[in-house]
Every structure is written in C-alpha cells, then in structure tokens.
Amino acid sequence: MRLGIVGAGAVASLHAQGAAVLEGLELTAVCDLREDAAAAVAGPWGAAVFTDYHAMLAAGVVDAVVINTPHSLHKDMVLAAAAHGVHVLVEKPMATTLTDCLLMEEACARANVVMVVGLIQHFMAEKLALQGALAAGKLGRVLMVHDYRSTDYRPGARPAWFFDKAVSGGGAFINIGAHCLDRSLWVGGAPAVQINATTLHRFGAPVETDGCMELTLANGVEVRITIVSDTPQHIDEMLIVCELGTVTVDPRKGTFMEIDGASTQLHATTDHDIQDAFTAQLADFSAAVGGAAPRVSGDHAKHVVELVLTAYESAERGAPVRLDAVCAVSGVRG
Structure with missing residues (x-):
C-alpha cells in the first residue's frame, strides 16, 4: 500500500x-x-x-x-x-x-x-497494560476515573491555528480533551449520559486554556477530567479506582497497580513506546484496509467529538447536559 x-x-x-x-x-x-x-x-x-x-x-x-x-x-x-x-x-x-x-x-x-x-491512546503500551489487568479481572469493576493532564495554551506557545476557533474548533478541550475523553470512555467501558463542564480563558487567549469535565457513564462509572495550562511540571496521569484496587497510568513512568497494600508495576516506560504506538496504529489501519475491524470504531470517534461539543454547551450554560439516546461506546445521538 x-x-x-x-x-x-x-x-x-x-x-x-x-x-x-x-x-x-x-x-x-x-x-x-x-x-x-x-x-x-x-x-x-x-x-x-x-x-x-x-x-x-x-x-x-x-x-x-x-x-x-x-x-x-x-x-x-x-x-x-x-x-x-x-x-x-x-x-x-x-x-x-x-x-x-x-x-x-x-x-x-x-x-x-x-x-x-x-486515537493513539489505544496503542500506548501503558494503557494496554492497564486494559490487560482489567480484562484479567484482577481489579474488579471500574468505579471511578480521574484523568489529569497539563498543556500549554499561552498565545505564542503553539502554532497560531490552535487559537483560531474557526480552524481548531476550540482550545484545550478539543485538542487535549479529546485524548482524555477517548481513553476515559475506553477504560470506563460505556458511553457518557451526562456531562458537566467548566472552562477558563487565561493569558488573553481567544479559546479555552483550562477546564474540567465531570461525566457519568451509562454503566454508572464517574469520570473527572482536568486540563490545566502552563503547570510547573508536565502532568499526564490517569487514576482508575476499581472494586479491588487502584491503578495509575503515566506515559512518562508506566503503569502501577495497588491491591490490598501490595504494589505491582505493570509496565515500565521505554524510549520507543510512542513510536511503537504509532507503528501499531498504522498496522491496524493497514489491516482495516485489508478487511479487518479497526481497534477504534468510527462511532467511538464520533462520540468523542459529541462530548467535546456538549462540554462546550455545558460550560456556556453553566449547567450539566444530558445526552439523549447515546450510542454504545461508539455512537452519536439520534
């Protein structure tokens, strides 16, 4: 090809x-x-x-x-x-x-x-290690997800198109938030039925620079996503709370599981993790062209876009927004 x-x-x-x-x-x-x-x-x-x-x-x-x-x-x-x-x-x-x-x-x-x-998160080694532990039943049911990520939305810190809403569609939410929504839905295991969001516009930026999203998934899992611009240290961490234990996931450090006071490292970050993820994503695409089902469905990708747009609606209204007739982790409203 x-x-x-x-x-x-x-x-x-x-x-x-x-x-x-x-x-x-x-x-x-x-x-x-x-x-x-x-x-x-x-x-x-x-x-x-x-x-x-x-x-x-x-x-x-x-x-x-x-x-x-x-x-x-x-x-x-x-x-x-x-x-x-x-x-x-x-x-x-x-x-x-x-x-x-x-x-x-x-x-x-x-x-x-x-x-x-x-949606590259589905190919990152530290996220795959988390999913492996969940699939093995070691942690029981997922109850809560906290996704905390930093970025830099100071004007001049990134190309100008990121600050032009007509081109970018928004700021930190549609850019970094899309990654967070994608991986949180994946880990949470269901589409969202409600979202409550707040945004901040700092540094004189014409798009949002920071914000929080609180989601309730169709299976009852609660998700909180926090995106903060210009932090003292870079942050990219998920904390997953399950019935039998907790897991932290950080692409700079790895994946760590805690069950009843005993800690286990499920993945140690390597220098080639990011390249390996992009190579695996391209292999998945090539296989899809050959007739295989891709790892990430189009419906899931649409639901991520839907949630970003609904988060903007919630932030503007200052109130939670219900999503009517959501799709399966994968879908859009009718």
Missing part, C-alpha cells in the same frame, strides 16, 4: 517511520503548504513532495493517506481522498462538528474506502 501524509507537522515523522518498518507499506508522498517541512519528512524515505493535497491525490501516487492537519480541514480532505478512491487515517479529533463526521463517513462508504480515526 502506497501511503501519503498530508500535513508534515507534529507526528508526521512518527507515521513515516512506522510506514518504513511495516511490511506491505511504502511512504510515497508527503504534502504540506510549506515545501521545506514536507521535504524534511519525505527526504529520508525518498517520497515525493507536494504542496497541494489535490495535486497529490490526482497524481495517483498513493493508495491511502494520513491526514495530520488542523481540525476543521479534516472533512474536505477526507472527501477529496474518498473521491479519488484513497483510504484515510485521519488524526483526532475526527472533525469539529458531528455533521462533518457524518459527511466523512458517508463519502467513504459511497466510495468503498476505509476511514479510521487516529
């Missing part, structure tokens, strides 16, 4: 490295508005360089693409790929509206191409 990458920033090099080591995949093109950025990712693998994704698709040099661009651009790029019969791995969030999510799905279905949403 000939793979292209649209958007040479952030994690593009991780996708490129993944393609290089997976049998049956070849990176053949990289596109970015900045030719030098595209060339930097394409160069080590001898891939073609484009500055217009329409030209790349029309050139017939790719069978599949990774879309790694600002959030609001995802819909048009997916529709263009589908029109050329090209399969798509689109980075999270799937889109900035549920309408766009549905248009993307419909276009891919009509074109008989596969679309998978890149």
Whole structure:
C-alpha cells in the first residue's frame, strides 16, 4: 500500500517511520503548504513532495493517506481522498462538528474506502497494560476515573491555528480533551449520559486554556477530567479506582497497580513506546484496509467529538447536559 501524509507537522515523522518498518507499506508522498517541512519528512524515505493535497491525490501516487492537519480541514480532505478512491487515517479529533463526521463517513462508504480515526491512546503500551489487568479481572469493576493532564495554551506557545476557533474548533478541550475523553470512555467501558463542564480563558487567549469535565457513564462509572495550562511540571496521569484496587497510568513512568497494600508495576516506560504506538496504529489501519475491524470504531470517534461539543454547551450554560439516546461506546445521538 502506497501511503501519503498530508500535513508534515507534529507526528508526521512518527507515521513515516512506522510506514518504513511495516511490511506491505511504502511512504510515497508527503504534502504540506510549506515545501521545506514536507521535504524534511519525505527526504529520508525518498517520497515525493507536494504542496497541494489535490495535486497529490490526482497524481495517483498513493493508495491511502494520513491526514495530520488542523481540525476543521479534516472533512474536505477526507472527501477529496474518498473521491479519488484513497483510504484515510485521519488524526483526532475526527472533525469539529458531528455533521462533518457524518459527511466523512458517508463519502467513504459511497466510495468503498476505509476511514479510521487516529486515537493513539489505544496503542500506548501503558494503557494496554492497564486494559490487560482489567480484562484479567484482577481489579474488579471500574468505579471511578480521574484523568489529569497539563498543556500549554499561552498565545505564542503553539502554532497560531490552535487559537483560531474557526480552524481548531476550540482550545484545550478539543485538542487535549479529546485524548482524555477517548481513553476515559475506553477504560470506563460505556458511553457518557451526562456531562458537566467548566472552562477558563487565561493569558488573553481567544479559546479555552483550562477546564474540567465531570461525566457519568451509562454503566454508572464517574469520570473527572482536568486540563490545566502552563503547570510547573508536565502532568499526564490517569487514576482508575476499581472494586479491588487502584491503578495509575503515566506515559512518562508506566503503569502501577495497588491491591490490598501490595504494589505491582505493570509496565515500565521505554524510549520507543510512542513510536511503537504509532507503528501499531498504522498496522491496524493497514489491516482495516485489508478487511479487518479497526481497534477504534468510527462511532467511538464520533462520540468523542459529541462530548467535546456538549462540554462546550455545558460550560456556556453553566449547567450539566444530558445526552439523549447515546450510542454504545461508539455512537452519536439520534
């Protein structure tokens, strides 16, 4: 499968490295508005360089693409790929509206191409270690999840498009919060039926820089997500409270389980965990193109977008919002 990458920033090099080591995949093109950025990712693998994704698709040099661009651009790029019969791995969030999510799905279905949403948490070794312990029944039922993550939303600390709501869809919630919602729903094991959110706008930023989300899942699990900008030390930790014990998960340290006063380390972080996750995600996408079910369903990806949008609604209203007729961990409202 000939793979292209649209958007040479952030994690593009991780996708490129993944393609290089997976049998049956070849990176053949990289596109970015900045030719030098595209060339930097394409160069080590001898891939073609484009500055217009329409030209790349029309050139017939790719069978599949990774879309790694600002959030609001995802819909048009997916529709263009589908029109050329090209399969798509689109980075999270799937889109900035549920309408766009549905248009993307419909276009891919009509074109008989596969679309998978890149929710990398499902491939991270420390999260897989947690899921292994839960599946083995060592901890009993999940009761509560606390997800605490820091970021940096000071203007100038990241590219300008992150602060343009028309392009990004919002601030810390739709960016970092999408990761937190994804993994908390996955661990909690059910869709959300209610969300109560608050946001902060600090540093003069036009989008939210910090916030909290409290969710009740359909199975009764309570989830609290806290996102804070510009903390003294970087934070990325989940605490899962279960019937028989607790687990902490941190990609910088690993996964630790405590049962009746006895501690066990389930995973120790390595330098290659992140690259391994992106390689595994790309392998999962390739398998999906071959007919396998992807590890992350499109319905789950849509539910993450739905929850981000509902969190914004809750924060604006200053009150909890119920989600009517939610889907199975995987779904959107009717």
